[in-house]
Amino acid sequence: MNMTDTPQILLHHHLKKLRLPTFMAEYDKLAGQCASENKNHIQYLSRLTELEMIERERRMIERRIKAAKFPAMKSLDSFDFKAMPSLNKPLVMELARCEYMDRYENVIALGPSGTGKTHIALGLGLAACQKGLKVRFITAAALVHELIEANDEKRLLRLQRQLTSQNLLIIDELGFVPLSKTGAELLFEVISQCYERGSLIITSNLPFDEWTQTFGSERLTGALLDRLTHHIHILEMNGDSYRLKQSKRKTRNNKPK
Structure with missing residues (x-):
């Protein structure tokens, strides 16, 4: 040497x-x-x-x-706010600063299918990751499936701890399919455990007064909404399909000149 x-x-x-x-x-x-x-x-x-x-x-x-398990990488910069005029852009940009998470506040995006709710949820989730916060993204159906499976395999407490240890839990597509009684109760339990320990972003195609269709119980739905709406920011996303507008725009741009 x-x-x-x-x-x-x-x-x-x-x-x-x-x-x-x-x-x-x-x-x-x-x-x-x-x-x-x-x-x-x-x-x-x-x-x-x-x-x-x-x-x-x-x-x-x-x-x-990587840990957030986003199905796609979508930022708020790539969202066309002009295509969804009902959406409060200043509120979305304020939420992107993630200060609502310091106060354990929740965000619920409501609107018909295709209006860009998942894109906004992904953008806010990405903003939280960029600030070094722990985020988990999952659809409501997949979450309920995981909870029922964990319950059957006697590992429910471990999964609940994982979910409630997040700074932000994003539950996408709540209301797309009705839940079984067990599934509804397990989801309610997770949301209750997250209450004032972390923040939730929930996207749903149903207005609040129709959530009973998903949970199957007025009592459970009422208790859930009491927790969720205590500290809440609501993003109204009503109007024509955002996805359809984006698709038409791409088609126009790709047409030969």
Whole structure:
């Protein structure tokens, strides 16, 4: 071994132990840049630590997004608010700051199928991940299926703990299919456990007065709405299908000139 290589090998070993991969990848190149710009050692170290922090934050956001299990990556930037004039855009942009989550408030997006409710929920979920918050996205039908399966396999408490440990739980498509009595009770339990511990975003094609169709019990529906609507932001998304408008626009844009 060349003796001049020893400090470099030792440095690599220490950086690996300290889990500073960006330091390891960038320190040599950045040293040359800082030397050519006459930067002192404090400025050099400051730049190096900044690069490490930026990369660490990027990886953390990636992990949060992966853990959220989004079915697609959709941001609020890609939503055409002009196509859905009933939607309160200033409120959506305010919610994207995620301050409502500090107060354990909930968001419910209501409107017919195809109006972009899932897109908005995904956009708000992505905004939360970018702030380093724990998010989980799941459809109501899939969540109920998971809860019933976990209950049958005696692992319900573990699943409930996972769900209630999230900063934000997004339940999509509530109301698309009626729930069994067991399914409705298990979903009610999860929503109750999330109450004032975290925030919920729920999308539904049904107005509140028709939620009894899904839960099958006026008592259960009333108790659920009491919890959900205590701290709530309602996004009204009524009008023509957002998806249909987007599809027509793409068709027009793709037509040969």
